[in-house]
Amino acid sequence: MxxxxxxDVAVHYSAGVSSPxxxxxxxxxxxxxxxxxxxxxxxxxxxxxxQAFFTFSQAERELIGARRGESLKLGLALHxxxxxxxxxxxxxxxxxxxxxxxxxxxxxxxDAPEIASLRALYGRGRxxxxxxxxxxxxxxxRWMAEHQRRALVRSMSDELARCADREQLVVFARSWLYEHRxxxxxxxxxRALIATALALFEAETSASIRSVLPSDTLEQWGxxxxxxxxxxxxxxxxxxxxxxxxxxxxxxxxxxxxxxxRSLDVHKYLGALPDLIVRRYARRLASRPPSAGAKIxxxxxxxxxxxxxxxxxxxxxxxxxxxxxxxxASSHVLQMLDGDTLAPRVKVRRGHRLRQEYLHxxxxxxxxxxxxxxxxx
Numbered sequence: 088m089x090x091x092x093x094x095d096v097a098v099h100y101s102a103g104v105s106s107p108x109x110x111x112x113x114x115x116x117x118x119x120x121x122x123x124x125x126x127x128x129x130x131x132x133x134x135x136x137x138q139a140f141f142t143f144s145q146a147e148r149e150l151i152g153a154r155r156g157e158s159l160k161l162g163l164a165l166h167x168x169x170x171x172x173x174x175x176x177x178x179x180x181x182x183x184x185x186x187x188x189x190x191x192x193x194x195x196x197x198d199a200p201e202i203a204s205l206r207a208l209y210g211r212g213r214x215x216x217x218x219x220x221x222x223x224x225x226x227x228x229r230w231m232a233e234h235q236r237r238a239l240v241r242s243m244s245d246e247l248a249r250c251a252d253r254e255q256l257v258v259f260a261r262s263w264l265y266e267h268r269x270x271x272x273x274x275x276x277x278r279a280l281i282a283t284a285l286a287l288f289e290a291e292t293s294a295s296i297r298s299v300l301p302s303d304t305l306e307q308w309g310x311x312x313x314x315x316x317x318x319x320x321x322x323x324x325x326x327x328x329x330x331x332x333x334x335x336x337x338x339x340x341x342x343x344x345x346x347x348x349r350s351l352d353v354h355k356y357l358g359a360l361p362d363l364i365v366r367r368y369a370r371r372l373a374s375r376p377p378s379a380g381a382k383i384x385x386x387x388x389x390x391x392x393x394x395x396x397x398x399x400x401x402x403x404x405x406x407x408x409x410x411x412x413x414x415x416a417s418s419h420v421l422q423m424l425d426g427d428t429l430a431p432r433v434k435v436r437r438g439h440r441l442r443q444e445y446l447h448x449x450x451x452x453x454x455x456x457x458x459x460x461x462x463x464x
Contacts, residue, residue: 125173143164150225165177174271176270305389305392367394371391
């Protein structure tokens with residue numbers, strides 16, 4: 088019998104059954120079918136699932152064979168295979184698909200029922216509990232302890248720097264629990280842990296912002312974005328408003344915003360914040376009315392305000408110079424925004440019509456890119 092380590096849990100293939108090309112393919116096949124973390128058997132089983140999770144090692148066969156009666160052997164085999172497949176104990180009130188019963192009967196050499204639920208299979212509730220416990224002991228699974236809960240929260244907090252989608256974080260938590268041979272808890276518990284991890288992540292991000300940003304500057308930023316602009320809207324709405332496209336107004340609008348940000352010294356701070364986090368929290372603040380954003384509690388308020396203003400260190404250049412090569416004019420804008428730290432982040436390509444239009448107008452008027460983009464210090 089060939090034994091393959093699948094996410095630190097032994098997955099056994101009977102002789103003559105081909106194994107997956109790689110463990111990554113096996114893991115992706117299972118996650119793609121949305122099995123991990125479910126408390127019920129799927130309506131249909133793929134051949135891979137039956138062979139990978141419901142084929143048993145010699146030690147498991149001996150454990151199953153020690154049970155008296157065919158029904159108890161089938162029940163324990165079902166629990167072991169399902170726990171190996173899903174990472175959770177099986178719900179006692181669900182119908183088990185006939186194809187799975189037939190496969191287990193073939194594996195154990197016993198007659199299998201066509202349709203049966205665990206509730207009908209077990210006459211005593213205690214036997215069902217004993218089989219669940221025996222399956223956990225056979226595969227080395229256990230319930231999550233407090234120190235493991237804290238470790239999972241820390242891992243999810245680190246993952247939040249790369250992913251903010253809660254559904255993906257649920258999948259991440261399930262995989263983490265499975266890899267550590269911990270029984271996968273209910274989604275409600277996982278989502279509560281995600282909320283805890285998010286609070287931890289925002290508290291740490293806020294602390295890192297406050298460590299480099301003077302408190303009076305941060306308070307000034309929070310006040311200024313809520314104050315009205317000359318256009319009649321708040322500075323928050325004014326900053327995030329769409330710029331005029333393909334017109335000379337765009338230059339003046341961009342420079343007005345840049346000068347306002349420079350008056351707040353935004354360009355001097357937070358260059359080390361990852362762009363992914365900056366964009367995420369900037370969009371979150373921009374999606375709310377300014378009156379609602381002002382009511383957000385700390386530490387989320389600090390992170391949102393800082394990332395919102397920091398995001399505008401990149402946004403105007405991306406809007407103005409998308410699909411265009413670097414030019415003297417764009418280098419002046421880059422220098423005004425963030426000096427050398429921003430330049431590597433701006434990806435430009437040839438053929439941008441707006442830049443060609445500006446260069447043509449400047450050549451006709453005798454202006455240079457430098458004089459067009461220079462502003463008073």
